[in-house]
Amino acid sequence: MRYLSNREQLVCSDVVANSQMNRQRRMRGANSYERDLKFDLLKYLRLVCQREGRARWLHICCGAGNALVEAADVTAAESLTVEIVGIDLVGRFCANSEASRLQLMKSSVEDFQPTSSFDLITSVHGLHYLGDKLGIIATATSWLTPDGRCVGNLDAKNLQLHGHRTSEAIFRYLRSAGLSYSSRTKLLEYRERRELAPPFEYLGADDSAGPNYTGQAAINSHYAMQSKAAEKST
Numbered sequence: 001m002r003y004l005s006n007r008e009q010l011v012c013s014d015v016v017a018n019s020q021m022n023r024q025r026r027m028r029g030a031n032s033y034e035r036d037l038k039f040d041l042l043k044y045l046r047l048v049c050q051r052e053g054r055a056r057w058l059h060i061c062c063g064a065g066n067a068l069v070e071a072a073d074v075t076a077a078e079s080l081t082v083e084i085v086g087i088d089l090v091g092r093f094c095a096n097s098e099a100s101r102l103q104l105m106k107s108s109v110e111d112f113q114p115t116s117s118f119d120l121i122t123s124v125h126g127l128h129y130l131g132d133k134l135g136i137i138a139t140a141t142s143w144l145t146p147d148g149r150c151v152g153n154l155d156a157k158n159l160q161l162h163g164h165r166t167s168e169a170i171f172r173y174l175r176s177a178g179l180s181y182s183s184r185t186k187l188l189e190y191r192e193r194r195e196l197a198p199p200f201e202y203l204g205a206d207d208s209a210g211p212n213y214t215g216q217a218a219i220n221s222h223y224a225m226q227s228k229a230a231e232k233s234t
Contacts, residue, residue, distance in 0.1 A: 003203055003204025003205060003206060003222055013207040013219070015129065015207040015217045015218065015219055024063065024064055024066055025063065025066065025067050025124060026066055026067050026070055027041070027042065027067040027070040027071050027074075028042075028070075032067065033067045033122065033124050036124050036125065036153060037122060037124060037151050037152075037153075037187065038185060038187065039151055041057070041071065041120065041122065042071060042074060042075070044120060044149065045057060045071070045075060045080070045082050045119075045120065046078075046080065048119045048120070049080045049081060049082065052119070053081065054081040054082070054083070055080070055081070055082045055083070055119045055120070056082075056083045056084075056085070056116065056117070056118045056119050056120075056145075057071070057082065057083070057084050057085070057118060057119065057120040057121075057122070058085045058086075058087070058114070058118045058120070058121045058122075058143065059084070059085070059086045059087075059121075059122050059123065059124075060087060060109055060121065060122070060123040060126050060136075060140070060152070061087070061088055061089070061123055061124070061125075061126025061127075061129070061130075062086030062087060062088045062104065063088060063090075063092075064092060064093055064094045065086050065088075065093045065094070065104045066094075067124075068084050068086045068102060068104065069102065071084060072084050072101065072102035075101075076100075076101070081101070082101060083101045083103075084101060084102045084103070085102075085103045085105065085114075085118075086102075086103070086104045086105065087105050087106075087107045087108075087109070087112050088104070088105075088106060088107075089106070089107075089108055090106070091105075091106025109130065109136045109139060109140075110136075110139075114143055117143060117144060117145040117148065117193065118143055118144060118145065118148060119144075119145050119147070119148045119149070120148065120149055120150070121140050121143060121144060121148065121149075121150040121151075122150070122151055122152060123152035123153070124152070124153060125153045125214060126152065126153075127152055127153060127154050127158075127188075128153070128154075128155065128158060128212060128214065128216070128218040128219065129218065129219055130219065130221075131202075131204070131205040131219060131221060132202045132205075132221060133154070133158070133159060133221045134159070134170070134198045134200060134202065134221070134223065135198075135202060137174075137179075137188070137196070138196035138197070138198060141179075141190060141193065141194040141195070141196050142193065142194070142195055142196075143193075144190075144192065144193040144194075145193060146192055146193050147191070147192060148191070148192065148193060149189070149190075149191050150189065150190050150191075151187060151188070151189040152187070152188055152189075153186055153187060153188075154181065154186060154187070154188040155186055155212040155213050155214075155218065156171065156181070156183060156186075157212060157213075157220075158209065158212055158218050158219065158220050158221060159220075159221055159223070160206075160220050160221065160222045160223065161200070161223050161224070161225070162203065162222065162223065162224040162225075163224070163225075169225075170198075170200065170223065173198060173199065173200075174188070177194060177196055178190060178191075178192070178194060186213055199225065199226050200223040200224065200225060200226065201223060201224050201225075201226050202221070202222075202223055203222040203223060203224055204222055205219050205220065205221055205222070206219065206220040206221075206222060207219055207220075
């Protein structure tokens with residue numbers, strides 16, 4: 001199999017640039033972050049503000065940014081000190097807000113350089129379209145505050161381990177590192193900042209994987225055990 005081994009190839013993929021992907025989600029309601037993550041994000045941000053006096057939230061693959069604008073307006077109206085940052089590879093932001101603590105940035109996860117840690121990091125169906133999913137998960141865990149929380153949608157079938165029929169070895173590692181994954185809800189979640197060093201080598205991405213559980217075409221991320229990857233390169 002020929003992999004898409006660099007970001008430039010991946011960015012040019014029709015799957016990543018999928019115009020049918022829903023990029024208009026709101027914070028609450030039928031088509032919302034709250035429903036897809038099964039998690040009341042605004043309630044969590046309020047609790048962090050009560051405990052710490054302020055909160056910082058990063059959303060990866062934020063689409064048009066509608067949900068973040070909604071959250072920024074709500075928290076500003078409640079006089080909460082909540083900084084919200086949304087990053088998206090496409091950068092087609094169609095929403096506006098009067099909130100001063102909202103940033104919508106065109107950026108990849110790899111290029112994003114946060115200035116401080118986040119109390120909350122989320123991604124709503126964004127991981128489906130990213131290449132090195134494990135690398136991005138490891139990076140995001142390092143951006144959390146000591147008591148932070150991260151949650152995102154992930155389909156186990158989009159993680160492929162060379163020489164293995166399933167990706168169970170990858171998820172055994174993630175669980176041993178303190179992360180949780182539900183095959184029923186397809187949610188990956190972790191709490192507290194962690195420094196992960198996954199024992200897997202990223203081989204590249206595959207944009208011919210077809211639809212995953214969302215019904216949309218997704219990107220498969222291919223890995224090998226580090227010792228196996230070294231053997232393949234010799």
